[in-house]
Amino acid sequence: MKILVVEDEKKLAESIAAxxxxxxHLCECAASYQLAEDKVxxxxxxxxxxxxxxPDGNGLHLIETIKRLHNETCIIILSAKNSLDxxxxxxxxxxxxxxxKPFHLPELNARxxxxxxxxxxxxxxxxxxxEILIYPEDGIVLVNGQQLALTKKEFELLVFMSxxxxxxxxxxxxxxxxxxxxxxxxxxxxxxxxHVKNLRRKLIEKGSVDYIKTVYGMGYKFTTA
Amino acid sequence: MKLLNKATLYYLVVSLLIFAAGGIVxxxxxxxxxxxEVDEQLYSEKEKVLGKxxxxxxxxxxxxxxxxxxxxxxxxxxEILRDTMIFDLADEELLPFRQLVFSHAVxxxxxxxxxxxxxxxxDDLVEAIAKAFLITALILLVSIVVLNRFIxxxxxxxxxxxxxxxxxxxxxDKKAVVPKASRIREFDELGAAIGQMTTRMVNDYTNLxxxxxxxxxxxxxxxxxxxxxxxxxxxxxxLPEAEMQKLQDIQEAVRKLAQVNRSLLxxxxxxxxxxxxxLPVAMKPLTEKLxxxxxxxxxxxxxxxxxxxxxxxxxxxxxLAEMLLNNLIHNAIRHNVNxxxxxxxxxxxxxxxxxxxxxxxxxxxxLFERFGKNDAANDSIGLGLAIVKEICEKSxxxxxxxxxxxxxxxxxxx
Numbered sequence: 329m330k331i332l333v334v335e336d337e338k339k340l341a342e343s344i345a346a347x348x349x350x351x352x353h354l355c356e357c358a359a360s361y362q363l364a365e366d367k368v369x370x371x372x373x374x375x376x377x378x379x380x381x382x383p384d385g386n387g388l389h390l391i392e393t394i395k396r397l398h399n400e401t402c403i404i405i406l407s408a409k410n411s412l413d414x415x416x417x418x419x420x421x422x423x424x425x426x427x428x429k430p431f432h433l434p435e436l437n438a439r440x441x442x443x444x445x446x447x448x449x450x451x452x453x454x455x456x457x458x459e460i461l462i463y464p465e466d467g468i469v470l471v472n473g474q475q476l477a478l479t480k481k482e483f484e485l486l487v488f489m490s491x492x493x494x495x496x497x498x499x500x501x502x503x504x505x506x507x508x509x510x511x512x513x514x515x516x517x518x519x520x521x522x523h524v525k526n527l528r529r530k531l532i533e534k535g536s537v538d539y540i541k542t543v544y545g546m547g548y549k550f551t552t553a
Numbered sequence: 554m555k556l557l558n559k560a561t562l563y564y565l566v567v568s569l570l571i572f573a574a575g576g577i578v579x580x581x582x583x584x585x586x587x588x589x590e591v592d593e594q595l596y597s598e599k600e601k602v603l604g605k606x607x608x609x610x611x612x613x614x615x616x617x618x619x620x621x622x623x624x625x626x627x628x629x630x631x632e633i634l635r636d637t638m639i640f641d642l643a644d645e646e647l648l649p650f651r652q653l654v655f656s657h658a659v660x661x662x663x664x665x666x667x668x669x670x671x672x673x674x675x676d677d678l679v680e681a682i683a684k685a686f687l688i689t690a691l692i693l694l695v696s697i698v699v700l701n702r703f704i705x706x707x708x709x710x711x712x713x714x715x716x717x718x719x720x721x722x723x724x725x726d727k728k729a730v731v732p733k734a735s736r737i738r739e740f741d742e743l744g745a746a747i748g749q750m751t752t753r754m755v756n757d758y759t760n761l762x763x764x765x766x767x768x769x770x771x772x773x774x775x776x777x778x779x780x781x782x783x784x785x786x787x788x789x790x791x792l793p794e795a796e797m798q799k800l801q802d803i804q805e806a807v808r809k810l811a812q813v814n815r816s817l818l819x820x821x822x823x824x825x826x827x828x829x830x831x832l833p834v835a836m837k838p839l840t841e842k843l844x845x846x847x848x849x850x851x852x853x854x855x856x857x858x859x860x861x862x863x864x865x866x867x868x869x870x871x872x873l874a875e876m877l878l879n880n881l882i883h884n885a886i887r888h889n890v891n892x893x894x895x896x897x898x899x900x901x902x903x904x905x906x907x908x909x910x911x912x913x914x915x916x917x918x919x920l921f922e923r924f925g926k927n928d929a930a931n932d933s934i935g936l937g938l939a940i941v942k943e944i945c946e947k948s949x950x951x952x953x954x955x956x957x958x959x960x961x962x963x964x965x966x967x
Binding site: 337339340343344346347350408409428429430431432433434481495496498500501507508509516518519522523543544546547 | 770771773774776777778779780781782784785787788794797798800801804805807808811812815846849850853
C-alpha cells in the first residue's frame, strides 16, 4: 500500500512511517497542509494518515480534496483534541477512522489494515495466517477448517495480534485495544495474561502452531516467521 | 442587625432623650409662667379686697367669698405667698391652691385676709401642653421609622441589587457583575470596583482554563513521539531484557502521563462548555455497555452485580454521559473488596451506584476534589470523581456521596 503521513511533528511522522514501512507499505511524509495538498493532487495514495491541526491549515479541509480526487483513498485522522465534534465532523466528511494522540503504533497499523479489508471489495475480507483463517467482520475463526469458540475479548486479541505479526505488542497497547483508554491499565494487565493464555490454549487444541510468544513479561509477539 | 435598623435605633434613642429633656424644660417653664400669672391675679384680687374694705368703712364680714377669707387678728404680720392644699368638699379631695395672706387694719382693728386661687386650671393647662407635646413626639418618631423604611427601599435598592448579583456570581459562569448606575456616588464607586474585580476574575479564570487546555493539547504530540519511539525501539531485534524493562518503564510512565493529561483536558473542556447536549442519551444501554467492559474485573474480584435499570433518556452530551457513568462504575468496581457487591439503580430521577467497602480515610468532600485520593499509595490518579462532579455541575445534576452499612453510595440526581 502507498501511505501518506500528514503530520507537522516530523519525529512522529518518522515513527509512523518506520513502523508502516516494516509492514511492507510505501510511506511518504508531509509536514504541512500545503505539502500534503500538493502530494494528494499529484499522486494517488491508498491511505492518508492525517493530523488535523497543521500549522498552515485545518487538516479536515484536506479530506474534501482527497475525497474529490480519489474517493477510494482511506483516511485516518490523528488528533490531539479527543473531541467528539471533531471526530464526527471528520467522519462525516468521509474519513474512515479517528485516533487520539498519543496512540499506539500497532493500533494505527491494525486500524489501517481493518479499513483496508473493509474497503477492498475484491473479496479479501479475511486474515489468513497459515492454518488460521479469521473473518474479523463476522467474528469467526477457523483453524485447519475447524471453527474456534472464542470469547469477544479473545477474538479481539487475536485480530489485533494477527494485524501486527512478528511485532512486540506491549500490554499497554493490548489493554487499550481491548478495554479502551478509559480503563485503568494496572487492573487489566492480569486479564491480558488470562486472555492470552486461553487464546493460546484454544489455538493449540485445534492443532495450530504456538504462534504467541511472551516477551520478557512486557508484552506478546505473534510470530509467524 | 441591618445598617438601616441600627441607624434608625440611634435616631430613636437620641430623639427620645431630646424629647425627655425638652419635656422637663417645658414643664418647668410652664409651671413658672402659670405661677407668675396666678400670683398677679392674687395681687389684683388683693387690691380689690383692699378697695372694698376702704369703701365700706364698716367692720368687714369674715367671709367675702369662698376664696377670700377675712378674720380678725391681734397684731399685723408680714405678707405671705404660699402653695397649699385645700380639701374640696365637692370633689372630696385635696386640691392645689396658691394663697396670699396679708394683714390690714380697718377702723383700728387688725384683720388677716387670705386669698386662695385654685391651681387646678393651670395643671390642666400643663397636662394639655404635655399631651400635645407627646403626640408631636410620637408622630416624629413614627415618621423617622417610616422615612427610614422608605429610604431603605429607594436609596438602598441599588446596593441590595448589587449584593444579590455578587452572591450569584460564579467565576465558572464567566459573566462579570455589571451594576446599574444608581445616581449615588458611593454606590456607583462600589459598583465600578465590583465590576472591575469580577471582570478581572473572569479573565484570569478564562486564561487559566485556556492555558490548561492548551498545555494539555501541546503535551499530546510529544507524548505520541515518546510512545512511538519506544514502540519502535521495542521492535529492535536482540534487545536485552534489562533494556526492555527500561523501555517498559518509559511506556508505563507515558501511559500514566497521557491519562492525567487526558483527564485534565477533559475537565478543561467541560469547564469551557465545549459539550452541549444535542440529543437525549439512552442511559440503560449505555450503562449495560459500560458494565460489560468491566466483566473481567467483576469476575476477577468475585463481585456480585445487582442492576435495576429503567429505560431513561437524559438530555446530556453523549461523551459526558459515558464519562460520568464510566467513572462511577469504574470507581465502584475498583474500590471494591473481594467478594463484594455492586448495586446499580437507574430511574427517571437518579442514577445510584453502591459498592461494598470500608470507610474512607478522607473527608467525603475531598473525594470530589482534584487529586483527592483516599489512599495515597493507590495507583489511581484521583481525577475520576472530579470529572464526575464537573459533569454533574455542567449538566445541572446533583451528585452526592454517603457511607451507609459498609457501602459507598454515589447518587446522581438528574
